[in-house]
Amino acid sequence: MSKISIVFDRVRAEEKMLQKEAEQLGYDTTSIDAKITRFNTESKKADYDFGNVVLERCVSYFRGIHFTACLEFLDIPVINTFEVANNCGNKMLTSLLLSKHKVPTPKTYFSFSADAARENLDKVGYPLVIKPIIGSWGRSVVPLKDKDTVDALFEIREFTDGPHDRIFYLQEMVKRPPRDLRAIIVGDEVVAAMYRKSSGFKTNIALGADPELCKITKEIEDLCLKASKAVGGGILGIDMMEDEKRGLVVHEVNNTVEFKGLAKVATKNIPKAMVEFAVNSVRK
Amino acid sequence: MNCPDCDGNINVPADASVGEIVSCPDCGADFEISKKDGSIELKKAETVGEDWGE
Ligand SMILES: Nc1ncnc2c1ncn2[C@@H]1O[C@H](COP(=O)(O)OP(=O)(O)O)[C@@H](O)[C@H]1O
Ligand SMILES: [Mg+2]
Ligand SMILES: [Zn+2]
Numbered sequence: 580m581s582k583i584s585i586v587f588d589r590v591r592a593e594e595k596m597l598q599k600e601a602e603q604l605g606y607d608t609t610s611i612d613a614k615i616t617r618f619n620t621e622s623k624k625a626d627y628d629f630g631n632v633v634l635e636r637c638v639s640y641f642r643g644i645h646f647t648a649c650l651e652f653l654d655i656p657v658i659n660t661f662e663v664a665n666n667c668g669n670k671m672l673t674s675l676l677l678s679k680h681k682v683p684t685p686k687t688y689f690s691f692s693a694d695a696a697r698e699n700l701d702k703v704g705y706p707l708v709i710k711p712i713i714g715s716w717g718r719s720v721v722p723l724k725d726k727d728t729v730d731a732l733f734e735i736r737e738f739t740d741g742p743h744d745r746i747f748y749l750q751e752m753v754k755r756p757p758r759d760l761r762a763i764i765v766g767d768e769v770v771a772a773m774y775r776k777s778s779g780f781k782t783n784i785a786l787g788a789d790p791e792l793c794k795i796t797k798e799i800e801d802l803c804l805k806a807s808k809a810v811g812g813g814i815l816g817i818d819m820m821e822d823e824k825r826g827l828v829v830h831e832v833n834n835t836v837e838f839k840g841l842a843k844v845a846t847k848n849i850p851k852a853m854v855e856f857a858v859n860s861v862r863k
Numbered sequence: 864m865n866c867p868d869c870d871g872n873i874n875v876p877a878d879a880s881v882g883e884i885v886s887c888p889d890c891g892a893d894f895e896i897s898k899k900d901g902s903i904e905l906k907k908a909e910t911v912g913e914d915w916g917e
Binding site for chain 1: 880881882883884895908909912913914915916917
């Protein structure tokens with residue numbers, strides 16, 4: 580019988596659903612708190628009780644990806660893999676990969692100092708959207724519409740001066756309806772999709788946007804498959820916008836996808852699909 | 864259980880699991896349910912970090 584572990588740092592509705600589905604499918608299931616787990620360079624797989632496969636579900640991205648590195652060191656299969664977490668956790672890497680794999684994506688500019696970013700803005704013109712390369716829930720995603728906003732924002736960046744503040748990720752402002760799209764893909768299967776509607780600029784559910792179930796069209800399915808392939812596959816949340824002219828563009832791929840709202844309205848059982856995918860991925 | 868901060872009464876559901884967050888209805892502080900030597904205790908919850916999210 581397969582044994583599956585769910586690694587968490589904070590138990591949310593998602594982690595409880597995963598635990599429940601795994602148990603109902605008859606798998607030996609344990610939830611493991613990343614915050615109280617230790618590893619060392621001589622650790623062996625047998626020292627731990629992770630089972631055949633791990634679902635890494637930490638809310639903290641850095642905690643999750645470093646934990647994943649330790650699990651892979653022990654040759655324990657993890658979903659998602661370190662490589663995928665790395666590709667999705669950093670928006671610049673994601674944009675590069677999407678473009679490289681010919682997945683339609685908003686035009687995005689990269690520069691490595693405030694001066695170069697200003698020059699970029701002078702050349703391209705307003706508006707552009709600035710995003711931290713590592714971040715989520717819409718945090719610090721800001722539409723830049725004029726020079727005053729840019730000056731204020733860059734000044735703050737200079738003060739905070741985190742290692743990632745020196746990387747400037749600027750993106751064309753996509754002309755879209757007041758919503759975007761989120762699809763969840765598990766392996767090769769798009770299991771659910773929703774519109775996220777908001778009167779504000781950002782349409783993150785975490786910021787209060789309204790979810791509305793969306794039919795999984797062929798276009799959505801094809802795009803999700805391509806985007807998933809570009810970052811390395813697994814269990815992913817694909818964010819898309821409906822561009823006026825180009826149709827759907829992918830702007831982000833999420834590594835530790837949240838699905839509690841969607842699970843209530845989706846026709847497919849999302850956590851069940853995730854557990855089955857994890858178990859099957861190590862059976863092959 | 865009593866709130867470690869304000870002594871208010873925090874209701875910990877019977878089916879709550881370790882790692883879940885409960886809030887104090889009186890002062891609003893968040894606590895993580897943890898287990899020490901087999902018994903439940905309330906640990907100060909981590910605050911939202913720059914790297915938190917999906
Ligand atoms: N280039 C853009 N044009 C228009 N809206 C955008 C653009 N980029 C992001 N948004 C809006 O901001 C939200 C958050 O951006 P996103 O890149 O998904 O960052 P996060 O990882 O914080 O969710 C998106 O869901 C969308 O509503
Ligand atoms: Mg997003
Ligand atoms: Zn209190």
